[in-house]
Amino acid sequence: xxxxxxxxxxxxxxxxxxxxxxxxxxxxxxxxxxxxxxxxxxxxxxxxxxxxxxxxxxxxxxxxxxxxxxxxxxxxxxxxxxxxxxxxxxxxxxxxxxxxxxxxxxxxxxxxxxxxxxxxxxxxxxxxxxxxxxxxxxxxx
Amino acid sequence: xxxxxxxxxxxxxxxxxxxxxxxxxxxxxxxxxxxxxxxxxxxxxxxxxxxxxxxxxxxxxxxxxxxxxxxxxxxxxxxxxxxxxxxxxxxxxxxxxxxxxxxxxxxxxxxxxxxxxxxxxxxxxxxxxxxxxxxxxxxxxxxxxxxxxxxxxxxxxxxxxxxxxxxxxxxxxxxxxxxxxxxxxxxxxxxxxxxxxxxxxxxxxxxxxxxxxxxxxxxxxxxxxxxxxxxxxxxxxxxxxxxxxxxxxxxxxxxxxxxxxxxxxxxxxxxxxxxxxxxxxxxxxxxxxxxxxxxxxxxxxxxxxxxxxxxxxxxxxxxxxxxxxxxxxxxxxxxxxxxxxxxxxxxxxxxxxxxxxxxxxxxxxxxxxxxxxxxxxxxxxxxxxxxxxxx
Numbered sequence: 289x290x291x292x293x294x295x296x297x298x299x300x301x302x303x304x305x306x307x308x309x310x311x312x313x314x315x316x317x318x319x320x321x322x323x324x325x326x327x328x329x330x331x332x333x334x335x336x337x338x339x340x341x342x343x344x345x346x347x348x349x350x351x352x353x354x355x356x357x358x359x360x361x362x363x364x365x366x367x368x369x370x371x372x373x374x375x376x377x378x379x380x381x382x383x384x385x386x387x388x389x390x391x392x393x394x395x396x397x398x399x400x401x402x403x404x405x406x407x408x409x410x411x412x413x414x415x416x417x418x419x420x421x422x423x424x425x426x427x428x429x
Numbered sequence: 430x431x432x433x434x435x436x437x438x439x440x441x442x443x444x445x446x447x448x449x450x451x452x453x454x455x456x457x458x459x460x461x462x463x464x465x466x467x468x469x470x471x472x473x474x475x476x477x478x479x480x481x482x483x484x485x486x487x488x489x490x491x492x493x494x495x496x497x498x499x500x501x502x503x504x505x506x507x508x509x510x511x512x513x514x515x516x517x518x519x520x521x522x523x524x525x526x527x528x529x530x531x532x533x534x535x536x537x538x539x540x541x542x543x544x545x546x547x548x549x550x551x552x553x554x555x556x557x558x559x560x561x562x563x564x565x566x567x568x569x570x571x572x573x574x575x576x577x578x579x580x581x582x583x584x585x586x587x588x589x590x591x592x593x594x595x596x597x598x599x600x601x602x603x604x605x606x607x608x609x610x611x612x613x614x615x616x617x618x619x620x621x622x623x624x625x626x627x628x629x630x631x632x633x634x635x636x637x638x639x640x641x642x643x644x645x646x647x648x649x650x651x652x653x654x655x656x657x658x659x660x661x662x663x664x665x666x667x668x669x670x671x672x673x674x675x676x677x678x679x680x681x682x683x684x685x686x687x688x689x690x691x692x693x694x695x696x697x698x699x700x701x702x703x704x705x706x707x708x709x710x711x712x713x714x715x716x717x718x719x720x721x722x723x724x725x726x727x728x729x730x731x732x733x734x735x736x737x738x739x740x741x742x743x744x745x746x747x748x749x750x751x752x753x754x755x756x757x758x759x760x761x762x763x764x765x766x767x768x769x770x771x772x773x774x775x776x777x778x779x780x781x782x783x784x785x786x787x788x789x790x791x792x793x794x795x796x797x798x799x800x801x802x803x804x805x806x807x808x809x810x811x812x813x814x815x816x817x818x819x820x
Contacts, residue, residue: 298482305484305577308595309570312602313772319603321776324757324767332759335766335776342777351591370777378781385736386783391450391755392563394773394781396570 307350314343456564458505479533496523555612609771657744
């Protein structure tokens with residue numbers, strides 16, 4: 289798919305849908321985390337809180353993602369980077385311990401989704417800059 | 430590819446983990462069909478398509494992927510003729526909607542209906558005890574994403590439509606996760622194995638988070654029965670002093686926060702001392718708190734020093750070791766934080782530990798129905814109640 293000929297709105301339209309799915313997955317993860325905290329007496333509450341905050345950030349940033357909103361893009365970059373770093377650690381642990389990578393669905397939700405979102409948001413910024421829709425300072429700040 | 434084969438090997442092999450984290454052999458045809466999809470797209474590339482936006486291309490790709498997987502399942506599935514027909518119908522309708530999208534038309538009510546129907550059918554299948562696997566889960570995520578595109582509001586349709594669409598995607602995602610958990614646990618309950626502590630046989634379905642070892646289906650020999658009885662007796666004698674948690678704490682066991690009826694107090698020093706199944710130096714003690722608040726030593730858990738090293742089955746099929754897989758482990762503070770979700774995620778800030786060393790429980794409480802494996806929950810509660818009623 290040639291993204292260079294598409295408008296910022298079209299690219300962000302895709303990113304918003306991906307973020308909606310990612311947010312829904314994170315909400316499910318948060319609820320599961322709460323469940324495990326109840327089931328395992330020693331289970332920590334911190335992961336629940338971190339998951340809840342991440343889910344809210346993804347859903348809010350996804351809903352508010354627009355070409356001229358740099359704060360939403362920043363949130364997206366930070367959250368996706370955290371998810372990707374977490375996955376890199378998991379892959380390293382999995383390869384060392386078992387010799388193979390995490391399951392396919394984990395790679396879809398924690399690698400393909402974040403990477404696609406980052407790529408789309410970056411590409412939309414480039415298109416915006418190229419077309420001069422907003423000032424470079426506003427688009428990259 | 431090695432990773433894929435490794436996942437498949439777990440399913441084909443006699444021993445393995447929960448199907449939830451694996452690729453079922455009966456679903457391989459769906460994956461093959463998905464891999465062949467680009468060839469079909471190449472063949473059809475000359476056909477006239479509208480000038481599509483990125484999101485229309487994505488929708489077409491998602492619908493085509495789901496159609497291909499269902500077509501593959503119709504051919505390769507061993508679920509029976511009825512289900513194969515449903516797969517064919519699903520694939521055909523998804524293909525039809527794909528064609529409409531490629532022509533620049535909206536997916537429309539037919540698109541919504543086939544996606545909702547496909548996701549709903551998966552829920553019913555999982556709730557009925559069909560073990561979910563990675564192919565099924567990936568397909569549902571593809572369909573939920575397609576549905577998110579189909580139900581998203583057109584420009585100017587308003588906030589209410591956006592909220593309702595988002596809620597629908599949230600509900601479909603939560604429903605898929607929940608039904609998958611239920612399906613995975615129901616499938617394992619229908620074929621109990623090591624979870625009951627013994628008589629594990631090839632073909633048992635492991636519950637999520639647990640890996641069954643390969644154990645022959647046979648009765649224990651007299652020598653194995655004697656060895657099993659001896660180790661239980663040795664543990665009963667050696668561990669009696671740990672009835673007092675303070676003594677256990679003095680020896681390095683982490684008894685802080687003792688609570689619940691399945692509290693595992695580990696001793697990190699013993700986890701790395703290379704002793705194997707030493708009744709006097711278990712890696713973990715298991716306590717329960719009686720209703721009157723009294724801590725009761727129920728038994729011990731013995732851990733192999735290294736991941737992948739099988740435990741010694743001194744009692745043959747009576748002494749079955751097990752391992753755990755895809756445990757989410759928190760570092761803030763260090764603690765168990767759950768199991769890897771069907772959606773492929775651990776809670777944020779936790780690490781997915783794909784495999785643990787093998788372990789075995791030995792129960793030293795008098796009258797325990799099973800000296801090895803899992804202790805029956807109802808029996809445990811009744812025992813603790815009896816302890817509490819004693820003066």
